[in-house]
């Protein structure tokens with residue numbers, strides 16, 4: 466079927482490649498990949514010989530349009546990124562946007578995503594959460610991004626580079642407080658997978674004391690701010706009845 470398929474690939478463990486992803490990558494006319502050299506290894510492993518083209522969000526508008534036109538004309542294209550789900554801190558937004566605007570069918574093929582994997586094993590509240598992606602690289606900008614999140618009640622999920630993890634935890638401790646519960650999820654699905662929950666101050670010590678914790682791929686999750694509990698108040702109907710009754714009082 467002519468469509469743009471948005472295909473998730475593993476985040477480390479090749480066993481996480483879903484059969485439908487293999488089928489679709491084999492069947493499409495072309496695979497648009499973030500880094501064709503990187504993805505060549507994945508395709509090789511699954512004996513997929515579909516031609517690849519490079520795609521990232523800086524790809525010029527003309528080429529993106531051209532790709533959409535080709536799908537509209539009957540070709541099928543699969544979009545993949547280096548790891549996990551495309552568009553999640555990865556390229557693809559402009560292509561998907563243009564495709565949908567052009568009335569081209571966009572079909573997701575779900576699979577691994579570091580954010581979801583980390584959240585699912587974190588033990589932090591997962592009924593509501595906010596994905597913040599990568600924080601700015603410079604401390605000043607990072608703090609400015611974190612400040613408005615100090616009172617955020619939902620669990621927060623961040624991606625962080627290993628060489629910045631110490632500085633990032635320091636800024637988080639400063640803004641969220643030393644006691645705020647956080648989770649470091651490192652090397653998910655891989656040999657050295659580590660998931661540690663602790664107050665930010667303890668996570669800082671943990672990462673500072675072991676160089677291995679400053680390597681690999683990392684998701685940081687922070688528990689939301691525990692404000693005054695909602696249960697303390699009355700529900701709107703009770704509130705309404707109260708105000709009616711109060712008016713009747715002498």
Ligand code: SAM
Nearest residue numbers: 476549550553578579624625652653682683684
């Ligand atoms: N699209 C990907 C996804 O679905 O998760 C994310 C791509 S983003 C460029 C890469 C970042 O995701 C890494 O720096 C790290 O923060 C996180 N990440 C990817 N794979 C991971 C893994 N196996 N364990 C922990 N974090 C991972």
